[in-house]
Amino acid sequence: MTTSEHPRTATAAVDGGVSAILDAIVALERLTASLAASRAVAVDELRRLIATAAEQDARGGRSGGWDTAVTARRVAATELASALRISESAAQSLLDESAALTTTLPGTHAALREGAVSYAHAIAVVDEARNLPTSSHGDFETALLPDATTRTAAGLRQRARIVRERLHPESIEQRCRQARERRGVRLEPARDGMAWLTAYLPAEAATAAYRRVSEIASSLGGPADDRTLAQRRADVMTDLLYDGVVSGSGTGRGVRAQVLVTVPVLSLLGHDDPTARPTLEGYGPISVEVARRLAAHAPSFTRLLTHPETGTVLSVGRDRYTVPRDLRLxxxxxxxxxxxxxxxxxxxxxxxxxxxxxxxxxxxxxxxxxxxxxxxxxxxxxxxxxxxxxxxxxxxxxxxxxxxxxxxxxxxxxx
Structure with missing residues (x-):
């Protein structure tokens, strides 16, 4: 065999394999996008069928009291969420996205069906078009879709915001006032005894709060403090939200919410049973060390054993409608x-x-x-x-x- 019959280098041979695998991955991504387009059609058909059924029930006098559109929207979301084992908000998002793709954004849906864009790209278009007038969706797609084949989904979303501002008939001041109505706080459990606490706030309020936390955190640093600035920020925010003051300030403590910690009896006695972990309400399993500390020292935490105490009222029969306090707990x-x-x-x-x-x-x-x-x-x-x-x-x-x-x-x- 001559030298020319061999790959020029071992790297070249590997590169050939890498290129083939990348081609396969790209093809699978295109197939995934095409399936997502088909799913959008099916999900929107589900929405239409349930809406039709709700209208028929209303005409037949079988409405439960809600407006027909509200009933159809809630039933469609709960049916889809339960069938797919996803959250109701995720199901509602899927319904809204599918309706937009199949009705008002046909160009984006076609690009998704052909595999020219990913579902993430398509949703970037859907999200930014969400409160644009339907009459401007065609111009919005025309301006964006050429960029969708060369930009990342995040890059496309950034470009979409610029186009959206140009096409939106309402002033940004008016939209800001409307967006403030959606402000809120969300708790999301994470791994290893941690959790995310996320707040959706007006930009100026979020910026001011972050700067205050940062300023306090910076002032606490010193030779004896080995915490990073990020750790000090987290501790400052916890103190401010939990107590109303920063630890060590001497200005008093705030009002704390009641939190339930369910602790197996043996854990309190020092026996670590891996099959019976303590749990924190709204989060899940926590370490025995944390549970013992809360059970021993935290007055705002209600300590509960895995079996209720003797004497807890479990029924008041037909004597009264109101649920007594111990049964509520x-x-x-x-x-x-x-x-x-x-x-x-x-x-x-x-x-x-x-x-x-x-x-x-x-x-x-x-x-x-x-x-x-x-x-x-x-x-x-x-x-x-x-x-x-x-x-x-x-x-x-x-x-x-x-x-x-x-x-x-x-x-x-x-x-």
């Missing part, structure tokens, strides 16, 4: 979140619902009560969603489509 520990399929809203801010309505002879008992957030409490009463208590705190839900779902209690408690 028991239910809060058992449920931890709203008990609708896929909902993660905390029980602390949810309603306690009688599964069988009080007016239909439902008792105020632990086995006829469950936490539902306000949105899903209303959904239960305004739509064809049905729920049944199967025992042991298990809820069995039946969707308007007839599909069935089960939600289990966060904590199994003795009754």
């Amino acid at each position: 028991w239910l809060r520990v058992r449920d931890e979140t709203c008990r609708f399929p896929g909902c993660g809203r905390g029980a602390v801010s949810a309603d306690i619902d009688h599964t069988i309505d009080w007016q239909h002879a439902g008792a105020t008992r632990h086995d006829n009560l469950a936490h539902l957030c306000e949105a899903h409490h209303r959904l239960k009463h305004q739509t064809a969603w049905l729920v049944h208590q199967a025992g042991g705190g298990v809820l069995e839900w039946t969707a308007p489509s007839g599909r069935q779902y089960r939600t289990d209690p966060a904590t199994r408690l003795a009754c």
Whole structure:
């Protein structure tokens, strides 16, 4: 074999393999984009069918009390969320994105179907077009789609913001006033005993708050303080939110919210059972060390054993509608979140619902009560969603489509 019959270098041979694999990955990405386009068509068809059914129910006098459009929107979101095992907000986003792609942004949908853009690129277009007048969507796509094949999704989104500002008929001042209505705070559990606390705020308020935290954190640094600036910022924000003051300032302590920590008895006694970890309400498992510290020293934390104390009221039968305080706490520990399929809203801010309505002879008992957030409490009463208590705190839900779902209690408690 002559030298010319061999690859010029070993690197060249590897490069050939790398190039082939990259070609395969690109082809798979194009296929993924095409499937996403097909999914958008199917999801929007689901939306249309449920909307038609809601209109028929309204004409037949079978409406639950909500406006037809609201009923259709809520039923479509909850049906899709339960079927795909995603959050209701994610399902609603998928419904909105699919409707936009298949109705008002046909150019973007075509590019997605052909694999010319990824789903992330398509959603960048959808998001920035969201509150533009439909009449300007064609101009918006015309200006953006040529860039979609050469930019990253983040780069396309940045370009889309510029185009959007040029085409938007409303002033930015007016849109800022509207956006402020969506301000809020979100808690997202993370790994290893940590969590993200995210606030969506007006830009000037967020900037001012960050600068204040940074200034305080910078002033705390010194030879004896081995924390990084990022760590000091985190500690300052925790102190300000948790106590209302920074540790060591001597200006007093604020009011703390009640937090529930469920601690196995053996953990408090020093026995570490890996099958029975302590849990923090709204988060999940925490270390035994943290649980012992909270149980021993933190007055704002309610310490609960995995079995309720003798004497806890579990039923008041038909004597009264109002749920007594000790039973409310028991239910809060058992449920931890709203008990609708896929909902993660905390029980602390949810309603306690009688599964069988009080007016239909439902008792105020632990086995006829469950936490539902306000949105899903209303959904239960305004739509064809049905729920049944199967025992042991298990809820069995039946969707308007007839599909069935089960939600289990966060904590199994003795009754």
